Amino acid sequence: MPEDAADREYFTAIETEFIRRRGTPFLLSPKDYALARRWFVLGIPAADVCAGIADAFDRREARAAAGRVNSLSYCEGAVLEAWERRASARVGRPDASEAEAVGPRLAELALALGGVDARFAEPAAAARRAVERLAGSGKTPEETEQSLSRIDRKLLRGIEELLPAGERDAIRADVDRRLAGDAEAMDDRALRRTRDVLARQKLRAIHRLPRLSLLA
Numbered sequence: 001m002p003e004d005a006a007d008r009e010y011f012t013a014i015e016t017e018f019i020r021r022r023g024t025p026f027l028l029s030p031k032d033y034a035l036a037r038r039w040f041v042l043g044i045p046a047a048d049v050c051a052g053i054a055d056a057f058d059r060r061e062a063r064a065a066a067g068r069v070n071s072l073s074y075c076e077g078a079v080l081e082a083w084e085r086r087a088s089a090r091v092g093r094p095d096a097s098e099a100e101a102v103g104p105r106l107a108e109l110a111l112a113l114g115g116v117d118a119r120f121a122e123p124a125a126a127a128r129r130a131v132e133r134l135a136g137s138g139k140t141p142e143e144t145e146q147s148l149s150r151i152d153r154k155l156l157r158g159i160e161e162l163l164p165a166g167e168r169d170a171i172r173a174d175v176d177r178r179l180a181g182d183a184e185a186m187d188d189r190a191l192r193r194t195r196d197v198l199a200r201q202k203l204r205a206i207h208r209l210p211r212l213s214l215l216a
Contacts, residue, residue: 052079112210123158152212
């Protein structure tokens, strides 16, 4: 259980959102607290965790899924996605009222991709073309954001493949060191997802890569 004020505020925000979306008054279990503490140690803001919880339940409702969610781990993938998406971005998500800002933002992203290190010219050019196509796609801001997320991940995969083996290994070693205290408590899928998110964050920071998002 959390002991200091910062912990209490963090866990309370997560517990409140999870209970609200689950629709039952049951508190988080010890296993749920262990997962939330890993997020706290990783530095995932409570706002990002709550956004991920909301995303997970929104998707579930869209599928009209039956039954009840019994564990916070149901939201783990969505929380990691929200953390990555919202990093260095303004709080919030695109909606219809922001539609007029989509075009200028896509133009800004296309321009930024033109300034990516020449070593990564091929994946950056492919990403730029994809971003430019989005401008005339007629997609809603939320659909555009989802497309940008896919383009962003493809860009980072392409760049990672072009890195010298030593640099790739160094990034992965740094991620493993960061997760050393928690890896044994995570199942394989969660560990793989978390490693991937942290590796993308490290790669973006090292090479000052633009984040392909309407939220930046």
